[in-house]
Amino acid sequence: MNEKKIMSLLGLAFRAGKVVSGEFAVKEAIRGNTAKLVIVAGDASDNTRKLFHDKGSFYHVPIVDVGDKQMLGKALGKQERAVAAVLDEGFAAKILEMTDKKQEVR
Secondary structure, eight states: OOHHHHHHHHHHHHHTTOEEESHHHHHHHHHTTOOSEEEEOTTSOHHHHHHHHHHHHHHTOOEEEOSOHHHHHHHTTSSOOSEEEEOOHHHHHHHHHHTTOOOOOO
16 A cells, blocks of 8 residues: 555545545535545544444445544645545545555445
8 A cells, every 4th residue: 555645646636625624524424425435544543543433334434544644634735634534436446446445435
């Protein structure tokens, strides 16, 4: 898995308006069935990781752990971020492909 390429693609998706970040916005995207993929920083707290892995499982949204909070924030041009949701199927599928996950984007 090449984290730099994933973060680059995530930044492109963000500039295209296809990414939301922050716990509240990501939870709303998951509940509203607009999130196609959730990215959780590898150094996010255990509670945050459990929360989003559980929500992703319940709502059938793929979840990947990539990078750290600083890397995720930098990719989005913001301060540290623990979670981000990709709202576009194409971007989500490409990121999943890069992480070697065998999940399908819904």
